[in-house]
Amino acid sequence: NAGVTQTPKFQVLKTGQSMTLQCAQDMNHNSMYWYRQDPGMGLRLIYYSASEGTTDKGEVPNGYNVSRLNKREFSLRLESAAPSQTSVYFCASSPKGDRGPSGGPSTDTQYFGPGTRLTVL
Amino acid sequence: AQSVAQPEDQVNVAEGNPLTVKCTYSVSGNPYLFWYVQYPNRGLQFLLKYITGDNLVKGSYGFEAEFNKSQTSFHLKKPSALVSDSALYFCAVSAFSSYKLIFGSGTRLLVRP
Numbered sequence: 001n002a003g004v005t006q007t008p009k010f011q012v013l014k015t016g017q018s019m020t021l022q023c024a025q026d027m028n029h030n031s032m033y034w035y036r037q038d039p040g041m042g043l044r045l046i047y048y049s050a051s052e053g054t055t056d057k058g059e060v061p062n063g064y065n066v067s068r069l070n071k072r073e074f075s076l077r078l079e080s081a082a083p084s085q086t087s088v089y090f091c092a093s094s095p096k097g098d099r100g101p102s103g104g105p106s107t108d109t110q111y112f113g114p115g116t117r118l119t120v121l
Numbered sequence: 122a123q124s125v126a127q128p129e130d131q132v133n134v135a136e137g138n139p140l141t142v143k144c145t146y147s148v149s150g151n152p153y154l155f156w157y158v159q160y161p162n163r164g165l166q167f168l169l170k171y172i173t174g175d176n177l178v179k180g181s182y183g184f185e186a187e188f189n190k191s192q193t194s195f196h197l198k199k200p201s202a203l204v205s206d207s208a209l210y211f212c213a214v215s216a217f218s219s220y221k222l223i224f225g226s227g228t229r230l231l232v233r234p
Contacts, residue, residue, distance in 0.1 A: 004164070031220065033220075033222075040130075040226050040227075041226055042125075042211060042224035042225050042226045042227055043165070043211070043224040044224075045221055045222070048220050048221075050220060056220070058221060059221070090164055090165065092165075107153050107170075107172050107215070109155070109167045109170060110167070110222060111167070112157075112164035112165040112166070113164050114163060114164045115162075115163075115164050
């Protein structure tokens with residue numbers, strides 16, 4: 001199993017350009033997540049998807065859109081990149097989808113991809 | 122609202138000595154607590170988690186963490202540090218039925234030979 005894969009590894013954009021970050025997992029997980037990592041701030045959740053066809057906002061969704069293309073793939077799109085979006089982006093997945101009586105994904109281990117380092121000039 | 126605090130930006134320890142990386146949390150209801158490690162230019166790797174049961178949780182690479190409900194803490198420990206343990210460590214908390222994992226700001230562990 002490759003686990004969680006992300007493309008590209010590095011990207012440099014000019015302000016106003018658009019791009020899509022790709023993420024795929026081969027673990028048959030239900031939930032998928034996009035985070036950004038900034039120095040001294042840990043990881044912050046941008047969007048998540050509990051199942052194919054559903055997406056929800058996290059802590060910092062402004063300036064981003066997502067698509068859960070199928071169970072394996074979850075993409076993050078920047079329509080008009082800004083310097084404030086310079087960051088390292090991580091995709092993650094976890095097994096559960098529905099909340100359920102056991103607490104659902106809150107008790108799951110999340111598995112992370114290697115990250116995409118994005119610079120917006 | 123959920124929050125996590127890692128009060129130390131960096132922890133320095135000599136190889137062979139015990140290490141502790143501190144974490145305190147705030148959450149409504151029962152907390153679900155996690156530790157992840159990040160090596161340079163890599164994604165986060167899961168170390169251990171506390172869901173319920175025994176307050177002492179054992180994880181990967183000889184790490185363990187102790188859940189203390191009265192002090193709302195979940196400190197990461199290892200009896201004997203290795204140089205290869207040098208990395209960035211993140212504590213995270215989730216609440217029941219939440220999809221949101223809230224991370225601390227991270228603590229850089231430096232183990233000197």
